[in-house]
Amino acid sequence: MLEKTLAASLTGGYTVRQQLELATSYLTQLEVDEARENAELLMLHVLKLDRAQLLLRWQEIFPSDYLEEWVELLTRKGRGEPLQYMTGEAWFYGRAFAVTPDVLIPRPETELLVEAVLQRIRQHWPQETLTILDVGTGSGAISITLQLEQPKSHVIASDLSSAALAQAQRNAERYQVSSTIEWVEGDLLKPFCLDGERLQHNGRGIDILVSNPPYIPQADMAGLQREVQQYEPHLALVGGADGLDPYRAMLSSLQLLSEQPRIVAFELGIHQPAIVAGWLREMGAWDEVDIITDYAGIDRHILAIKKV
Incomplete structure (x- = not known):
């Protein structure tokens, strides 16, 4: 049945609408989540149309020149x-970012972390030039967005993966901030804990630490969606036995310093924010340690803030 459905898609003479119905049926049989939405997004990509244009061509014959690419996708x-790896693009904070299997696909919930950081900057230090460090930058979605939204800021982006850093730099070039952002290859905070007083890079003290590190417990990997488990980089996913190793490492580094960043902002996995928020509160360096929920109402982010 599956082979017949796919073979039918290769046959000329079907309208755009009929091809979409065939594709939806095919993906549904393979238990692809949101089969209709995925089929439509692939069709928009293949035909290089927006949705309004697609609807206008609803009853037209699907162009034969695109059949081979359509069936391949x-x-x-x-x-x-993942759809984003096939189209080579993911959207974050209203901007398109190129993505490859070298980087995680930016998630909508991470926009909430960025928005929370921007809100606190505008609330407490609207006129200051701040230095922001994005640890584990991946595609560069966080660091590039912060640089674009706060052009006075000095942004540093780091990653353990040289391939991820290269991809982030390509995205930064797209938005003309590649030369503005500093790029550092290294493991978490190791490149920045140098003077025993505060996080710094090239003599510049770091005011804000933002990180969306790997936080999936090793044992949970087997139960993830196949799109994540089989295609996204495990280096950027697995955070040790309980998923908290990157946070332990970063807070251990911070505890060696006499002065802490004004903001520490983390994204975490389910059930983890309360634990890490407790660790931050025990350090006693920040006036507030807030937990932020995501679109599904799940505790997802921590924001530790030192107002002075």
């Missing part, structure tokens, strides 16, 4: 490959 989606 349907086959890949049927195997579970």
Whole structure:
């Protein structure tokens, strides 16, 4: 049945609407989540149309020149490959970012972390030039967004993966901030804990630490969606046995310093924010330690703030 459905998609003479119905049926049979939405987004990508244009061509015959690419992408989606890797693009904070299997696909909930940091900057230090460090930058979505939204700030982006850093730099070039952002290859805070007093890089003290590190417990990997488990980089996903190793490491580094960043902002996994918030409160360096929920109402982010 699956082979017949896919073979039908290769046959000329079907309208755009009929091809979409065939694709939806095919992906549904393969238990692809949101089969209709995925099929439509792939079609928009292949035909290089927006949704309004697609609807205008609803009853037209699907162009034969695009059939081979259309079926190839349907086959890949049927195997579970993330749509963003197939189209090479993901959206974050209203901007398109190029993504490859070298980097995690930016998630909508991470926009809430960025928005919370921006809100606190505008509330407490609207006129200051702040230095912001994004640890584990991946595609560069966080660091590039912060640089674009706070152009007075000095942003540093780091990652353990040289391939991820290269991808982030390509995205920064797209938005003309590659030369503005500093790029550092290294493991968490190790490149920045140098003077025993505060986080710094090239003599510049770091005011704000933002990080969306790997936080999936090792044992949970087997239960993740196949799109994540089989395609996204495990280096950027697994945070040790309980998922908290990166936070332990970063807070251990911070405890060696006499002066802490004004803001420490982390994204975490389910059930983790309360634990890490407790660790931050025990350090006693910040006036507030807030937990922020995501769109599903799940505790997702921590914001530790020192107002002076």
